[in-house]
Amino acid sequence: MPVLPILCELAGALLLAAGNERGSRALLRRPVPLAPRRLARLTGFALLAIALWGLIRDESNLLFALTTWTLSCGSALLAAALACTLRDNPPARTHTHGRTRARQNATDTVP
Amino acid sequence: MKPTFRAAMTWLHDWTGILTGWVLLAIVLSGTLSVFRPEITAWMHPELAGRTADPVQASVAAIDWLHTHAPQSPAWYLTAAGPRAPFTWAVWQQQDGQFVQRALDPSSGAPDTIRDTLGGEFFYRFHFELQIPYPFGRPLAAIAALALVLALVTGIVAHRRFFTDFFTFRPRKGQRSWLDAHNLLGVTVLPFHLIIAFSGAVTLATLLLPWGIIAAYPGAPAQFEDDLSPAMSARPAAGTPGTLAPIEPILRDAARHFGADGIAQIYVYNPADAAATIIAIGGNGTHVGFNTHVLRFDGTTGRLLADYREHRPLISASAALYGLHVARFAPLPTRWLYFICGLLLAAVIASGLRLRTLRRRRQGKSTEVVERLNAGMIAGTPIAFAGYFLANRLLPTTLPDRAGHEVQAVFIVWGLMLLLAIALPSARSWRVLSCMATLALASVAAFSAPWLTGVAQGTAAVAILLAAGFAYAASRRQAPANRAP
Amino acid sequence: MRMSMILRVAVAIVGGYAVAALAGITLSWCLPWSRAENVTAGMLAGLLLWPAMVMMGFALRTLLHVCAAITGIAALLAALALLGGWRP
Numbered sequence A: 001m002p003v004l005p006i007l008c009e010l011a012g013a014l015l016l017a018a019g020n021e022r023g024s025r026a027l028l029r030r031p032v033p034l035a036p037r038r039l040a041r042l043t044g045f046a047l048l049a050i051a052l053w054g055l056i057r058d059e060s061n062l063l064f065a066l067t068t069w070t071l072s073c074g075s076a077l078l079a080a081a082l083a084c085t086l087r088d089n090p091p092a093r094t095h096t097h098g099r100t101r102a103r104q105n106a107t108d109t110v111p
Numbered sequence B: 001m002k003p004t005f006r007a008a009m010t011w012l013h014d015w016t017g018i019l020t021g022w023v024l025l026a027i028v029l030s031g032t033l034s035v036f037r038p039e040i041t042a043w044m045h046p047e048l049a050g051r052t053a054d055p056v057q058a059s060v061a062a063i064d065w066l067h068t069h070a071p072q073s074p075a076w077y078l079t080a081a082g083p084r085a086p087f088t089w090a091v092w093q094q095q096d097g098q099f100v101q102r103a104l105d106p107s108s109g110a111p112d113t114i115r116d117t118l119g120g121e122f123f124y125r126f127h128f129e130l131q132i133p134y135p136f137g138r139p140l141a142a143i144a145a146l147a148l149v150l151a152l153v154t155g156i157v158a159h160r161r162f163f164t165d166f167f168t169f170r171p172r173k174g175q176r177s178w179l180d181a182h183n184l185l186g187v188t189v190l191p192f193h194l195i196i197a198f199s200g201a202v203t204l205a206t207l208l209l210p211w212g213i214i215a216a217y218p219g220a221p222a223q224f225e226d227d228l229s230p231a232m233s234a235r236p237a238a239g240t241p242g243t244l245a246p247i248e249p250i251l252r253d254a255a256r257h258f259g260a261d262g263i264a265q266i267y268v269y270n271p272a273d274a275a276a277t278i279i280a281i282g283g284n285g286t287h288v289g290f291n292t293h294v295l296r297f298d299g300t301t302g303r304l305l306a307d308y309r310e311h312r313p314l315i316s317a318s319a320a321l322y323g324l325h326v327a328r329f330a331p332l333p334t335r336w337l338y339f340i341c342g343l344l345l346a347a348v349i350a351s352g353l354r355l356r357t358l359r360r361r362r363q364g365k366s367t368e369v370v371e372r373l374n375a376g377m378i379a380g381t382p383i384a385f386a387g388y389f390l391a392n393r394l395l396p397t398t399l400p401d402r403a404g405h406e407v408q409a410v411f412i413v414w415g416l417m418l419l420l421a422i423a424l425p426s427a428r429s430w431r432v433l434s435c436m437a438t439l440a441l442a443s444v445a446a447f448s449a450p451w452l453t454g455v456a457q458g459t460a461a462v463a464i465l466l467a468a469g470f471a472y473a474a475s476r477r478q479a480p481a482n483r484a485p
Numbered sequence C: 001m002r003m004s005m006i007l008r009v010a011v012a013i014v015g016g017y018a019v020a021a022l023a024g025i026t027l028s029w030c031l032p033w034s035r036a037e038n039v040t041a042g043m044l045a046g047l048l049l050w051p052a053m054v055m056m057g058f059a060l061r062t063l064l065h066v067c068a069a070i071t072g073i074a075a076l077l078a079a080l081a082l083l084g085g086w087r088p
Helices: A003-019 A021-028 A034-059 A062-088 A091-096 B003-034 B037-043 B055-069 B120-129 B134-158 B175-188 B190-203 B211-216 B222-228 B247-261 B313-326 B332-362 B368-378 B380-394 B402-423 B426-447 B454-475 C002-030 C035-059 C063-084
Strands: B075-079 B088-093 B099-104 B263-269 B277-282 B293-298 B304-309
Touching: A003 A021, A003 A034, A003 A062, A021 A034, A021 A062, A034 A062, A062 B175, A062 B190, A062 B332, B003 B037, B003 B120, B003 B134, B003 B332, B003 B368, B003 B380, B003 C035, B037 B120, B037 B454, B055 B075, B055 B088, B055 B099, B055 B247, B055 B263, B120 B134, B120 B402, B134 B190, B134 C035, B175 B190, B175 B332, B190 B313, B190 B332, B190 C035, B211 C002, B211 C035, B222 C035, B247 B263, B247 B277, B247 B293, B313 C035, B332 B368, B368 B380, B368 B402, B368 B426, B380 B402, B380 B426, B380 B454, B402 B426, B426 B454, C002 C035, C002 C063, C035 C063
Parallel strands: none
Antiparallel strands: B075 B088, B075 B263, B088 B099, B263 B277, B277 B293, B293 B304
């Protein structure tokens, strides 16, 4: 079980979330300026790259490693998004329906 | 980018999804289960729990048994036992021409002590044949695969904002939440979705687009298969009886050639003929490409006739795409990732179907019929597949044509669930079917007792997680604009 | 409006398939590698082209444009195949 690369990916995905405007506001519960977000994003990408390197070393087969990396990165990003959601909407506040944080929903059109 | 382009792609995305969504859901779910094909077959043979098998010894036992019990069959097709499968999977023809597929005992080679079930083969076959009579199922599955490619590419255009909204999922907001879920699940695993859809079409490409073969091989399209995999074809039968050479040295020789890749399959053609041929196909221990190393032996002398290893770049690439789809190479962690991503793809499709009805309802159109059918398919398919697992434990082991009855059980359950969903108002049918799915999946976990093997534990864990998901869905408050299936 | 949409769907799907099939034939005759490789390349290209053609069938502004584009591509592929030595 390639534990280290997976942990690396999870950390990378969380940093990518912190590098995203909405993601950072959810994780830290306050707006974050652009510069630290950019740093977080770059570190996140670097960690994902390190995870790929680790997987290639573990599997000693490029295509095996690439497949595993692609699939696990997706799952790690999903986990990061769920973490953002949990931070953003604590389960205790089920009755407010999130109405307190009226956000710029209009920017995302429903296709 | 013109605004009309996005509108056109959105229209295409919607209609592709609506027309193929239900079929794709069934294909994706059965394909996801096929990732664990030998494991499911092992679960369905509790008699074999705890057994281990050596691929060569088990194959020798199987061939010895077939030698006495099915010498007349034109061919024996064996999938070798291994660490994932404590049995040999064999397909052969009876005297009346009927194909038989059975798991064979790794030490005696006989099927008699093992219950008659298709196991994971059912999901594998259903995944690309849809249980539709012979020539129609596969092209339909191939078209569905391309429709999925189309839906994914147009979906990228239609939901183009998802890269900025990546990390925000806004729950409890009705349509908005469904859109978020659809985007989030779609985009995080997008490379998997694209590759699995396109490579799925690649596995059936010769059926879908045979025109290049017909044009380049006028009058002899079978020649293409020979060119594609030169060692894979058998010699024509001589017409005179012959005896098979001792099989063990041949298989040891094959295992030596394959090394860390291992033996995946053994085909014996014309076993009782003087021109018997044995073909051994290498596994995927060290490479992704599917069936890229093949050996052909003379069945009567045991001499190696051909040792073919694929090196042509284009065909290797095509074989690699095939291999990525069937994932025979995947070590256990990767295999679980395939399984998870497959479930996510099913969730993308289900949420897309859900989104469509929510939007129509917001426009003031009636969605009741579609809503009911959605409940029947989205919740009914997992119930029917769980029903297969339950039928495996509930049907008496001595029942004639037991494997056939297990498969029938799937379609009976499926039909009943669809009828139930159509009969009930949609708000009720979501809840009723979710409750039934919870029950069915919890029973699968219970029937995995005594949870001693990895297979039983894995099955029980997946069943319990899915049951919990359906239980959560059933417990959700059913507000008109905010409803979870 | 309805009729033109149905026509568009038909042209995109059937025309797209024809282009994919012709691409398979053309590549199997015109590529420089072995027969099996050319045919495989043609099939892979066809699988990519069919969805692409369907998308194009909906992206262009009028039905006439779509018909013209698909006929043009098909004619080009057929001409290349004929030049490569293919006889239907």
